[in-house]
Amino acid sequence: MFRAVAVRDQHLHRTDASLHRSGFVSMVFLYLMTAAIVLFLAWLARSRRNAQELSPQASxxxxxxxxxxxxxxxxxxxxxxxxxxxxxxxxxPSWEQKRDTARVNLWWGAWITHALVLTTVGQTAPGSMPVLVVTEALMLASAVLLALVIERITALQNSALGAAVPVTPLPA
Structure with a gap:
């Protein structure tokens, strides 16, 4: 949301300060998104490997x-x-077909809608505050929903692999 406000401020008040602030906020956003993408892809690759180990016959x-x-x-x-x-x-096997699939579908719907709004409407109305708010809200919703998907799959895999973290007693 800070990025949306900074970008909008730069469009409304074209000054060196607003340009600098907008550029800085966008740069920080880009770095954070890049880190999030790398971490997500690493998690996805690890989850794929775990899923294959848990169900070798599965697709x-x-x-x-x-x-x-x-x-x-x-x-x-x-x-x-x-x-x-x-x-x-x-x-x-405890993947709940309706509930877990709905969770994935909600995440994916928010993510794709965000991308489509950003690339279509965002190009025709650059700097539009309603478009910025909608795209940022959709990105935030998809991030929260993805966190729920990651948590669910990780919990299922940890449970199936018996990956409970052992509690070690403190030395006396």
Missing amino acids: VPSRGWTIGAWFVPVANLFVPRRLVLDIGRASS
């Missing part, structure tokens, strides 16, 4: 496709959702 994507699908135009609009669903289903 899980290949290592390359798990990451590569995000960067293939048009395929990146629907394949990553399918990959996350496949990884979730292969992670545990």
Whole structure:
């Protein structure tokens, strides 16, 4: 939201200070998003490996496709959702078809809607405060929903792999 306000301020009040603030906030945002993307892709690759270990017969994507699908135009609009669903289903028999699939669908819907609004409406109305608010709200919603998806799949895999963190007693 800080980015939206800084960008909007720069469009309304074109000064060196607003340009500097807008650029700085956008740069910090870009760095944070890059870090988040790298961490998410690392988690996804690890989850794919765990899912394959838990269910060798299950249909899980290949290592390359798990990451590569995000960067293939048009395929990146629907394949990553399918990959996350496949990884979730292969992670545990306690994957709840309706509830967990709905969680993934909500995340994916928020993410795709964010991308579509940003690339279509955002290009026709640059600096529009309503567009900025909608895109930032959709990005925030998709981040929260993705955190829930990550938590669910990780919990299922930890439970199935018996990865409970052992509690070591403190020395006397």
